[in-house]
Amino acid sequence: MGAAGMNVPFTDLKSEHRLLRSELLAVWDQMLDSGSFIGGSAVETFEKAFADHCETRHAIGVANGTDALVLALKALGIGAGDEVILPVNSFVATAEAVVLAGATPVFADVIPNTYNIDTELIETHITKRTKAIVAVHLYGQPCEMGSILEIAKRCGLRVVEDAAQAHGARYHGRRAGSMGDAGCFSFYPAKNLGACGDGGAVVTNDAMVAQKVRKLRDHGGITKYQHDIPGHNSRLDSMQAAALHLKLARLDACNTLRRQHAAVYDRLISAIDGIVAPEEPEGIRGVYHLYVARIEKGDRNDLQSFLAEHGVQTGIHYPLPIHSTPAFASFYRSPCPVAEANAPRILSLPMFAALGDDQLEYVASLLAGYAAGERRQVRAVVI
Ligand SMILES: *Cc1c(COP(=O)(O)O)cnc(C)c1O
Secondary structure (H helix, E strand, C coil), X not given: CCCCCCCECCCCHHHHHHHHHHHHHHHHHHHHHHCCCECHHHHHHHHHHHHHHHCCCEEEEECCHHHHHHXXXXXXXXXXXXXXXEECXXXXXXXXXXXXXXXXXXXXXXXXXXXXXCHHHHHHHCCCCEXXXXXXXXXXXXXXXXXXXHHHHHHCCEEEEECCCCCCCEECCEECCCCCCEEXXXXXXXXXXXXXXXXXXEEECCHHHHHHHHHHHECCCCCCCCCCCCCCECCCEHHHHHHHHHHXXXXXXXXXXXXXXXXXXXXXXXXXXXXXXCCCCCCEECCCCCEEEEECCCCHHHHHHHHHHCCECCECCXXXXXXXXHHHHHHCCCCCHHHHHHCCCEEEECCCCCCCHHHHHHXXXXXXXXXXXXXXXXXXXXX
């Protein structure tokens, strides 16, 4: 434990912004002079660049990732009386969006080592009210889209991708967000592509869906004071669009670094008995928004405090499967044993592009020491 006292934050937005500071300030400075803060060319330029990056025909900037999901569902005609199938393991916003669109969320269990929806269970949840599947690419790893698209086609369902954690990920060569009827992104600051505030986008190849989302985001119309449908105020502002456009240029390089860090964790963790690394199935190129390990021996919460005592910040994504939260208890239908067993065991390790190999090795050495039951000895040496 020569590395005593090293600090490893969970994520690091400060160093990311230090690199971009002068460029950011220059574009924002111009914007203050132009007086254009909502819509305008900055938003259009970013939308075009983001659609290109996602390999889709259209991208529509919106206020946040939750709204992206709500507007996509509404644009696809999903609402009151409809059921939408989604994984029980996700950020709560996935389920909130279904409820905000007026529909009923139906939760499906996940696969043990990818933490994504178990596509073999989807059909057991289909009823005559089912209208759509929300395919979540959790932790940055695309879920099994081949099966989802096949089931959707056969059963006449729509597919909305929640790619809020998966900017730039690929599934058998195709970009996350580009495969369903619509793909939804969040630009919350800590996401792989994050704004300096809130932001989101819907991407699609369907011109009708794109037009409907454009209307829904801005009071139901494209032209000022022409309201075709009741809409929302869910616009992406120009300052966020300009920041996102700058950061988009670095997204692929940052994702490659995240993948390299994940490979180092994979290698170091595979040698530790009782800790399970996440699995990346064949053909999938995840972007490791989060690196989630599973603690099979010992107590996850105890390990988390042990790491914190040694300067390593970790997270839990998420403490409860959504159907076990008070907010969604009324939508509980059936147990989801895999997600329920995983929840108390998962631990998200530090993950961001600027992580150093010495930091990765320090984290892994603490995990190895803990797993070997050396908590007391490790403490004695480090303190
Ligand atoms: C962040 C996130 C959202 C919501 O995005 P906001 O921009 O915070 O509204 C939705 N789904 C998932 C999986 C997310 O991680």
